Amino acid sequence: MSPYLTPSGKWLFASGALFTIFGALAREPVLVLLGQVPWWVLLGAMMLILTQSRALQRRQVVLGVDGAPGPLRIRYGQRYRLPISVSNASTDRLGALALEPVTSGGICVESGPTLGGLAPGHKVSVPVVLETRHVGRASLQGFEVVLRGRLGLVETRDYLPCVQVIEIFPKLTHGAQRRARARLASAARPRRAVARAAASGTDLRELRDYQPGDPLRTVAWKATVRQRRLIAREFDDERTHRRLFALDISTSMLSGTPPGRKFDEVIHHVVEQARDALERGDEVALLTFDHAIFGRVETGSGAPHLQRMLRHLVGLRSIVDARRTAWDEAAVERFIADYLLIQERLDFRRQQGLEAAVDTRLLRRWLRAQLPWELARWASDAESHGVIDAQVSDARRFARLRGLELPPPSEMRAGTKVAGLQAVFEEALRMGRGPLQLVIYSDLCGLNEVDALERYVRLARRRGVDARVVAPFTPAFGVEDIPFEAHHERIREIFSIAEADDRAGTASRVEALGVPVALVGPDALRGEGVL
Known part of the structure; x- marks a missing residue:
């Protein structure tokens, strides 16, 4: 580590140089001697700080x-x-x-x-x-x-x-804060206990895995013995509504100013809608998708179910699966090796040099030995809740545990998002007959082959699925506080107009299938009445 001059040190060095130069030109030894005094002071200061810098260098x-x-x-x-x-x-x-x-x-x-x-x-x-x-x-x-x-x-x-x-x-919106204050005020007031009918029907809808918070009376004991795991019965209840939120997590949703603003606003809105539905006693499910289904939170109700949804949403920011990141395995291992060189001072290079090859065999052995310690320290429900591939490499899991973000893949505009929407409708149909509200949060970017959804939409409508789309409007999420020059502002307006026309055309084709589309900005997502 080399010492550097501070602004005060630079002024002292410059004053010494001036005295030395003027003294040499005027042939005045006294001025030359005065000019060398600041340099000797700087030299002494450097010698003193070098002894202290050893504590940093040795990480004492x-x-x-x-x-x-x-x-x-x-x-x-x-x-x-x-x-x-x-x-x-x-x-x-x-x-x-x-x-x-x-x-x-x-x-x-x-x-x-x-x-x-x-x-x-x-x-x-x-x-x-x-x-x-x-x-x-x-x-x-x-x-x-x-x-x-x-x-x-x-x-x-x-x-x-x-x-x-x-x-x-996710944050608590103003509506959630008002309801929380109202619940506290209501709890503080004495009131007479009133018996309430249990919200359970008699028609069996399906058998599913038991989830924490489910009543014990819903356990199907015969199916539990056969499957060797807890199985719960789920009944139809005409008083209970079902909602399925489908969240687009493709690269285009991570755009905006600042980056990720669109995705964050949608997450806050999804959490607010889910909290409202669960407080009314409704059943809620969550899907995340891009070109296919990425993760899911099965249908549930109550406060524990909201916590499961929150953990899933928090884990979406640190996706490391190979199919959903821009780097291949070699690039990820190189990134981890460079990180460890600075963070832990562990050198996995085969030879000296910034571009030297990485000893991947040694790196993998170190990661295999270190990963149990990292799991014990940084693992959590949000990190592991259904959003990570079981076959992910040790390097990718290490990056996820340490909170290192891997870049997402480039957005493919060749209609791959249609396949993801088809998978969303298939999941909605899999939930069985009966009223179901399907809310899809997607910016509709790259949605070219809309007609491919027609058969899925007709079948879903026949099964009682009420589908609608909430589309974050990209230009509305690109407003910056930084002033632009007039030329750059005109270019930006041209691109915004072209993008707005493209998005409006896609929304019209989706609405022609009978699916309402709401183009919304950040202000609308923060308010009420979007759905």
Whole structure:
């Protein structure tokens, strides 16, 4: 680590240079001597900071997160004060320390904490204020530590790891907050208990796996013995409505300004609608799809079922499956090797050089041995809840556990999204006859072969499925606060008009099949009356 001059050090160096130059030109030894004094001061400051920088280089300065181990769970829009411990295990007293955080895209830090100094053997705790950017798994990876000398003339820096995985859950909208306050106020008022009829019918609809929260009286014991797992009976109830939310998770849904804004707004709206339906006693199911069904949360009711949906939605931000990321296995292993070189100072390169080949055999052996420790530390229900391929490689699972985002694949506009919508209608038909409201959240990008859905829509209507589409309108999610020049603004308007025409044409073809389409922006999704 080489020391660098601070602005004060640069001014001191420049003043010494001026005195030296003027003294040499004027042939004044005194001025030349005065010019060399600042240089000697800078040299002494560099020698002093070099002894302190060894503590950073040898990682005798240790950073950690105070609190319980495991992923930290916060809500979107919440500002969270995360306590960071800084300990000095070296024998040198350190000067001023500034911590510059290194995070993933899901969170940001208001400002890095600073320390006036740290004595040997001492440990202090400083708060770091986190702000959320989107729903999903994010991570604080470490800090770029800037060590400044006692005189403030020179500084040096090094990276120190401090991993903390953070799970960001959807926010509570204003409507949910009002209902929560109303429930608290109602609970505070004394009232007479009134018996309520159980919401269970007599006509058996289907047998399904038992889910936590289901009444024990619904267990089908004979089927449980045959299947050797708990099986529950599900009955039709004319007072209970069923809803199926289908969420498009393709690459086009991750666009917007900032990136992912469209996807986040849709997630908040889905959670709000699901919470309303479950509070009314309705049954709700969730599907996520792109060119095929990605994940599902089977039909259920009650507060535990909402938690299952939340865990599934949080896991969508850290998808690492090979078919849903832009990198192949070699690129992922190279990414993990570069990450470990900085994070853990583990070098898996066959030889020196930034472009040197990676010893994949050694890397895989290390990941195989390390993965149980990572699972014990960072695994959670959101990380493993039905959204990860069982055959995923150790490198991809390691990236998911550490909160490392792999880039999504490029959007294919050749009509592949039609196959995903067909699979959604097949899942709706699989849920059996009876009233069912199917709400599809998709931006309809690349939906060219709409006529291929006609047979599915007719059959679904015959089975009592009320299908509708909520389409986040892309230009409405691309409004930036950054001022544009007039030329760039005109180009952007041209592309927005072309995209709006394309989206309106697709919506008209879908509506011609008898499926209502609502083109909505962020303001409409935050409000009420979309459905």
